[in-house]
Amino acid sequence: MSRIEFPNWVPKLEKHQRILVTGASGGIGRVLISMLQEGSDCILGFHASTATMPTATxxxxxxQKQLNGEADCQNLIAQFVSKAQGIDGLVILVGGISNSTHWKNLSSDEWRRDLTLNLDIPFFLARIAMQYMIQQNQGGSIILYGTESALHGGSPTALPYAVAKRGIECLVQGLAREGAKYGITVNGIRPGFIASGFHERWQGKNNDDLQKRAEMVPLKRAGTPEEVAALTIYLLSGWSRFITGQMFAITGGDWL
Structure with a gap:
C-alpha cells in the first residue's frame, strides 16, 4: 500500500477551547489528541478506561475512569469541568465489541453489555456535557461516532454493536434539536474501514484479513486515523457552526 501524504494543516480551533475526548486510547483518539496539541491552543481532556495515561501538562x-453507568459519566464530565474550568467540546469515542458471539447464541447479558457501552454511555456523556454547556451560555460542540456498517445490518457477530451505533444516528438528531437553541451543535461521524487498530483489537483480524477488506473499498485502501481526526477537528471548529444534526460518512466510497 502506498504511503498517504497529508496536508500540513488542520482547521484551527478558537483559542483556549476546552475539549474532552472520551475513549481516547484507540488509534483515532490518540491521533486526534496529537493533532489538536500541534494545531490548536486549547485545553484537552484525555479519557481512557484502562490504557496507559499520558503525562499531565x-x-x-x-x-482514567471505567464508565459503567450514568453516575460514572457524571463524575467524569464533572472532573474535566472542574480542572478545565468549563467545557466547550466533547468527542465521544467510547465504544467497542465486547464479544464476537453470533447473534443466534447471544445471552441477554451479552446483548445488554454492548448496548450499554455503545449507546447508553454516549447518551449520558452527551446529555451531561450539554447541561454544562447550557449553563455556561457560550455554545459548544458535541461529536458522536457511529459506523457505516450499521446502515447495512452490521455483522452476525457484532449485531448489538451495530444496533447501538444505528441508535447514535437518532441521538445526533434528537440532541441537535435541543442544543440548537443554545448555540450547541451536535454532529456524528460514521467511519467505514479505518486502519485504527479497531478490527485487530475487537475482532481479531490479521494482516491478510485487513488487506482483503481494503480491496473491497472502491479507493482500494483503508482510511487513516488522521483523516477521521481532521474531520472531527473541522466539526469542533468555528467553520462548522452552521452544521448540526448531521452524520458524516468517511468510507472511501464503501457500500456504493
Missing amino acids: NSLIPL
Whole structure:
C-alpha cells in the first residue's frame, strides 16, 4: 500500500477551547489528541478506561475512569469541568465489541453489555456535557461516532454493536434539536474501514484479513486515523457552526 501524504494543516480551533475526548486510547483518539496539541491552543481532556495515561501538562488533563453507568459519566464530565474550568467540546469515542458471539447464541447479558457501552454511555456523556454547556451560555460542540456498517445490518457477530451505533444516528438528531437553541451543535461521524487498530483489537483480524477488506473499498485502501481526526477537528471548529444534526460518512466510497 502506498504511503498517504497529508496536508500540513488542520482547521484551527478558537483559542483556549476546552475539549474532552472520551475513549481516547484507540488509534483515532490518540491521533486526534496529537493533532489538536500541534494545531490548536486549547485545553484537552484525555479519557481512557484502562490504557496507559499520558503525562499531565498545563494543556492536557488525563482522566482514567471505567464508565459503567450514568453516575460514572457524571463524575467524569464533572472532573474535566472542574480542572478545565468549563467545557466547550466533547468527542465521544467510547465504544467497542465486547464479544464476537453470533447473534443466534447471544445471552441477554451479552446483548445488554454492548448496548450499554455503545449507546447508553454516549447518551449520558452527551446529555451531561450539554447541561454544562447550557449553563455556561457560550455554545459548544458535541461529536458522536457511529459506523457505516450499521446502515447495512452490521455483522452476525457484532449485531448489538451495530444496533447501538444505528441508535447514535437518532441521538445526533434528537440532541441537535435541543442544543440548537443554545448555540450547541451536535454532529456524528460514521467511519467505514479505518486502519485504527479497531478490527485487530475487537475482532481479531490479521494482516491478510485487513488487506482483503481494503480491496473491497472502491479507493482500494483503508482510511487513516488522521483523516477521521481532521474531520472531527473541522466539526469542533468555528467553520462548522452552521452544521448540526448531521452524520458524516468517511468510507472511501464503501457500500456504493
